Amino acid sequence: MTFRMTEQAYLVLLSLADRPRHGYGIVQEVTALSDGATRLGAGTLYGLLDRLGGAGMVEPCGEEVVDGRLRRYYRLTETGSAAVTAETARLRALTRRATSVLTNRPALGGV
Amino acid sequence: MTFRMTEQAYLVLLSLADRPRHGYGIVQEVTALSDGATRLGAGTLYGLLDRLGGAGMVEPCGEEVVDGRLRRYYRLTETGSAAVTAETARLRALTRRATSVLTNRPALGGV
DNA sequence: ACGATATATATCGTGCGACGACCTATCAGA
DNA sequence: TCTGATAGGTCGTCGCACGATATATATCGT
Numbered sequence: 630m631t632f633r634m635t636e637q638a639y640l641v642l643l644s645l646a647d648r649p650r651h652g653y654g655i656v657q658e659v660t661a662l663s664d665g666a667t668r669l670g671a672g673t674l675y676g677l678l679d680r681l682g683g684a685g686m687v688e689p690c691g692e693e694v695v696d697g698r699l700r701r702y703y704r705l706t707e708t709g710s711a712a713v714t715a716e717t718a719r720l721r722a723l724t725r726r727a728t729s730v731l732t733n734r735p736a737l738g739g740v
Numbered sequence: 741m742t743f744r745m746t747e748q749a750y751l752v753l754l755s756l757a758d759r760p761r762h763g764y765g766i767v768q769e770v771t772a773l774s775d776g777a778t779r780l781g782a783g784t785l786y787g788l789l790d791r792l793g794g795a796g797m798v799e800p801c802g803e804e805v806v807d808g809r810l811r812r813y814y815r816l817t818e819t820g821s822a823a824v825t826a827e828t829a830r831l832r833a834l835t836r837r838a839t840s841v842l843t844n845r846p847a848l849g850g851v
Numbered sequence: 852a853c854g855a856t857a858t859a860t861a862t863c864g865t866g867c868g869a870c871g872a873c874c875t876a877t878c879a880g881a
Numbered sequence: 882t883c884t885g886a887t888a889g890g891t892c893g894t895c896g897c898a899c900g901a902t903a904t905a906t907a908t909c910g911t
Contacts, residue, residue: 633869636747637898643838647845653859662837666830670899675861680897697906698859717838719777724835726773727754727828734758744898748869764888781870786890791868808877809888857908867898874891881884 632684634716640667641677642686642705642713649690649704652678678703686712743795745827751778752788753797753816753824760801760815763789789814797823 632638637659644650644658656669669677681687686709693700705713743749748770755761755769767780780788792798797820804811816824 633896635897643841646841651859652861653857662841663834670901671859671861672863672900673898676897676899696858700859713838714842717835717842720831721835721839723774724828724832727824728832730754730757730773731825731828744867746868762888763890764886781872782890783871783892784869787868787870807887810876811888853911855908855910858906860904861902863900863902865899865901867896869896870894872892872894875889876887878887879885881882 632680632686634712637667637669637673638677638681639713639716639720641669641674641681642709642716645687645703645705645709646713649702651693651700651702653700655703681709684708743791743797745823748778748780748784749788749792750824750827750831752780752785752792753820753827756798756814756816756820757824760813762804762811762813765811766814792820795819 640659640662641655643662644655650658652674656674659667659669678687682689685706687703688706690702690704692702751770751773752766754773755766761769763785767785770778770780789798793800796817798814799817801813801815803813
């Protein structure tokens with residue numbers, strides 16, 4: 630518990646928002662969602678998946694074999710779904726405030 | 741170098757966007773900017789200030805004594821200013837994309 | 852035929868960064 | 882007098898990010 634909502638964790642949740650994905654699929658979707666800025670490494674992904682699972686936000690939902698390779702799928706729980714929504718709202722509010730601060734400020738720094 | 745733009749770092753930069761502030765003032769402004777969600781502890785603040793200084797994003801700008809208490813002021817450099825602007829744009833893009841994903845999705849998870 | 856790249860899973864060790872605990876000091880108010 | 886707000890700072894712990902590594906199959910270029 631006492632789960633820390635980092636940006637990586639948020640991106641993983643977001644990647645699962647529209648549909649379940651397998652590990653590698655999550656990595657690709659996170660890369661896409663972040664415009665290539667965030668590239669999840671294997672260590673980050675599986676550690677995250679464990680913690681997200683422990684927090685009850687993500688759960689495994691079946692396996693599949695494609696071309697002889699195993700695919701392990703994960704999906705959002707209701708808790709996870711609520712968390713993504715809430716975090717998105719928080720981020721949106723912050724970004725809005727930041728934009729307002731940046732546009733209404735004097736030239737630079739403050740001499 | 742190889743500075744990691746965490747949310748805490750971003751909030752500190754943002755708190756300095758409109759004018760220079762002293763340590764305690766930064767803590768208060770970050771609390772305000774984040775609607776009380778992020779409360780910077782002393783350890784986080786000064787570690788951050790060191791790293792931000794090392795990355796050339798923040799610099800000290802004079803001291804002042806008010807009511808017998810020392811105030812040490814910090815301000816953004818041009819690098820820091822550019823970084824806040826860029827990070828805000830990145831966050832805005834991400835939030836926009838996230839909102840679109842969340843509104844255009846099927847009921848829940850995937851059943 | 853061979854090596855590189857992509858797909859796919861997972862573990863481990865390192866090191867940075869967040870955070871609380873702690874310390875000092877002044878001033879206001881109860 | 883003593884608590885809480887203001888103001889500065891250090892230190893140790895530990896969670897988390899991340900790269901390295903391992904295993905395995907398929908594809909593509911040379």
